[in-house]
Amino acid sequence: MSEINLPAAAEPVDSIGLKALGVAAAIAVLLAAPFLASEYWINAIIVPFLILSLAGLGLNLLTGYAGQLSLGAGAFMMVGAYATFSLQLRVPDLPLPLALIVAGLIAGAVGLFFGIPSTRIKGFYLIVSTLAAQFFFEWLFLKFPWFYNGNSSATIALSRGLSFFGLDANGPHGRYYLTLGIVALLTLFSFNLIRGQTGRNWMAIRDMDTAAAVIGVPVFRAKLQAFAVSSFILGIAGALWAFAYLGSASVQSFGLTRSYQILFIIIIGGLGTIRGAYFGAAFVSLLPLALDWLFQHVFSGHVDAGLLQNIQKAIFGLLIIWFLIKEPEGLARLLGLRRAQGTRRRLFPS
């Protein structure tokens, strides 16, 4: 990954007043969003967009920052979702937010385990480890009824819904605020993490792990940290995907296609940027809608669903190739042109 030289510099801090104003405005819009958008938009577009952003964020820490390619994002989401289900079912006293955190920790531990090979195996050989996780958990959660409580359809759903501390988050607004809250917290957490020693270590390993080891970065520990933190976030994203968006989920909800989708989100959005996950997720969520709309208006419904799906797939693939050729650093770079090379503002005037 040595060619991806992403700026490690912190955000510039000039014009603080303007920035604060912008942040306040953004927060106001985010809080007011449910009252501005229709219920359909919240349920079918905004909530999944937020969850996909979170998943992208999780994978980006591992792949974009620490440089460890993973094709198993879906597996760790799956672990998070099934762990939340089990906790809510078998430990009914545990309130939902705590259950989510514990589920995230379980996913993190699983991620840590599948990250152990990364200390010996590098590059492409490593995708075997994450793919092993993907296929193993697909098999595990389908094979043993204990994991889905013997349900005849092999799906999982929270029997008590999304209620905690006397709050009811089952409606569209509740789901939105629950998701938004978690996404905001974890984004803040990731921001702080990557700007500290941990993040610097990850980036050093991404850029060249041998060199990182030479200058004294604890490569072994940092790689495992990356796997654990990434899986923690992915696990929580998985639980949200299952219960705040889908309502009831199965193994298929977190198949290989999901893993690729998350990977595409961070490629399109921008590897090694926090906001890239959001841009990528917005792109991935909105593109099918835009194509649907386009085909409906241009061909007024003469294209059948199967063909449409294939056309979407091909266009999606073309866009990925196009992005990689034209803008390898993704939408984050494209939309953040003021940080173009050479004109980057500095923290201290010199």
Added chain:
Amino acid sequence: MNMFLETLIGGLLAGTMYSLVAIGFVLIYKASGVFNYAQGSLLLFGALTFVTLTDQGVPALGAIALTIALLILTAIAIEKLLLRPLTNRSPMTLFMATLGLSYVVEGVAQGIMGSQVRALNLGIDDLPIFLGDIMISQFDLIAAAVALAIVVVLSLLFNRTRIGIQLRGVADDTRAALSLGIDINRIWQIVWAVAGLVGLVAGLLWGARQGVQFSLSLVVLKALPVLIIGGFTSIPGAIVGGLIVGAGESLAETYIGPYLGGGITPWFAYVLALVFLFIRPAGLFGERQIERV
């Protein structure tokens, strides 16, 4: 004992089918350093084109010729539109580009030729042959023979022809090959075309087995552990890896599977590959890279 031998031989023969898919990967990886995830899609594309043409009434030989021509054109298009603009990018970027490519190939192939399951009859009867008490599938035997023939043809191509020697030169040291005046773009086109042809053979054999449909492109996921075990850069490695995975899978399903509730084949090969990697991080025959700061 008979059951053990039968499982083992069946597994080994099935393994050659994995090898066939893996060889396509190795060819491309050796010549252009690209980990070509789209190999499975190309395999599907080849088999689907052949089936569609024969369904339209084109005689088998004509259909093969047309499919080969199409695969060569595809290889040239891939080189011009994907590899050339991405020259000198990191291997990871190229890998992700081939992921995109697999979406394009699958979308276009299925969009034009439909996504329903198509039966493919190669005229090989799947009758069991008995060797003493041991039952062997005739189809698997022929598939293994085809894989062997391909390996022989490829090694002749690499060792006896001018193009093959150029190709090895590029694989060995791209920069030196360039300075000797080897047209690297043409070599890439040839390699991708050859990989496409190997993919076509694999696609036809697999297609005859399980029908030509989308899931055919997922044999990539079967070939991956094979590659990992054998190493990305070695054709003998792909063969040996295929045999190990094939035999390991069928023995595990028969002897370990029952204790775990069965159905362990999808992940067993990956765990096997991980075990091998812990012992040899670059695969059995892979080149170990020396890292310098």
